[in-house]
Amino acid sequence: MAPLEVPADLRVRTVAMPRLGALYARGAGGAVRGALPGGSRPSPALPSVGHRVRGVRPDVGHLTAYQHLLAERGGDELPSGYLHVLAFPVATSVMVDPDFPAPLLGMVHLANRASLLHPVTVTDELEITTWTQDLRPHKRGAQLDVVAQVSVDGEVAWEGVSTYLAKGMRVPGEAVEVERPDADARADAPIVWSLPASAGRAYAAVSGDVNPIHMSALTAKAFGFPRAIAHGMYTAARALSDVGVARGSTYDWTVEFAKPVLLPGKVAVSIEQTPSGSFTYEGRHPKSGKLHLRGEVTPR
Structure with a gap:
């Protein structure tokens, strides 16, 4: 493309x-x-x-x-x-x-x-x-x-x-x-991320993204969240990293965001390779199965 x-x-x-x-x-x-x-x-x-x-x-x-x-x-x-x-x-x-x-x-x-x-x-x-x-x-x-x-x-x-x-x-x-895929469908999740309460501040330190919804429970509550939420692009980039060297040196990368990840929290992540050679990934709440994010990495 x-x-x-x-x-x-x-x-x-x-x-x-x-x-x-x-x-x-x-x-x-x-x-x-x-x-x-x-x-x-x-x-x-x-x-x-x-x-x-x-x-x-x-x-x-x-x-x-x-x-x-x-x-x-x-x-x-x-x-x-x-x-x-x-x-x-x-x-x-x-x-x-x-x-x-x-x-x-x-x-x-x-x-x-x-x-x-x-x-x-x-x-x-x-x-x-x-x-x-x-x-x-x-x-x-x-x-x-x-x-x-x-x-x-x-x-x-x-x-x-x-x-x-x-x-x-x-x-x-x-x-x-x-039309989106069934957000309640489950897949095997061999990876589980454990994200501490400080995850938003840690990503903000390297990204500069200091949006208050990510920084603390107090500032997030001002925008209607019960606790701070993880940056969406932090979770997407973690999934991209989990795909690893198989993505190659050039690739396309997509993500759709669903339910925010509250901090601290866990995310169950599954990655599957398709017959065409691309990699699909999704992250869900490990207990409820609710979808947090879903996307694809396609070597060029």
């Missing part, structure tokens, strides 16, 4: 690498202003502005910390989950644009797909470009995609597309129901 084309009408703004903590502070301020009497949000249309950061140099120490936390094998090649981490601040920055139609805090991460098209190493100089697209109806509001591309020497080497739900937003059109 070829990478997406940058939309012809997109105005790409070159920026410095954003700091996620500052972005979340701006996002929280925007949510409060929108909720005040007389406050308003932009009309439900996506901004025609993308962001680009040039000259990104991966840090060996940071990569090593990520590899240790996610149980990724050591080496100079950057796994797809780490490239998501590098691109995430730039992707988030387009969602705090004044013209973005929904508050950053409160967006629900529904799914992700990523393609590692060419191996990327820690010695490469990266260019990261992000934009939003495809605002469309959802039964609980509206959904949209945030696209991130990592280029090396002018060629797209990695692409990630994150799909988010903006609850309560109404956009024209009819919501299309996507």
Whole structure:
């Protein structure tokens, strides 16, 4: 699959690498202003502005910390989950644009797909470009995609597309129901993750994603969760790591998120290889069997 084309009408703004903590502070301020009497949000249309950061140099120490936390094998090649981490601040920055139609805090991460098209190493100089697209109806509001591309020497080497739900937003059109596999079906789960209460803070330390729903029970309760929840991309990247070297140096990776993982908690993980050579994975609550996440890794 070829990478997406940058939309012809997109105005790409070159920026410095954003700091996620500052972005979340701006996002929280925007949510409060929108909720005040007389406050308003932009009309439900996506901004025609993308962001680009040039000259990104991966840090060996940071990569090593990520590899240790996610149980990724050591080496100079950057796994797809780490490239998501590098691109995430730039992707988030387009969602705090004044013209973005929904508050950053409160967006629900529904799914992700990523393609590692060419191996990327820690010695490469990266260019990261992000934009939003495809605002469309959802039964609980509206959904949209945030696209991130990592280029090396002018060629797209990695692409990630994150799909988010903006609850309560109404956009024209009819919501299309996507049929999903039976979320209550069980499969053998030879792997069980034991995630401590600090798992959210540990991933935040390497990803920069300090969304309060992941940081502590106290901050998560402010957003309606009984305890802190694990980052969805942490669980997806753990599954990617569990697939191991069989994924090859280039691969496609998808994930759909279901019930959040409360911390501390356990996740029963099953990985199966299909006749075509791809690997399907799912993570469930080990007692109830409720689905947390499901996805596929396909060597290219």
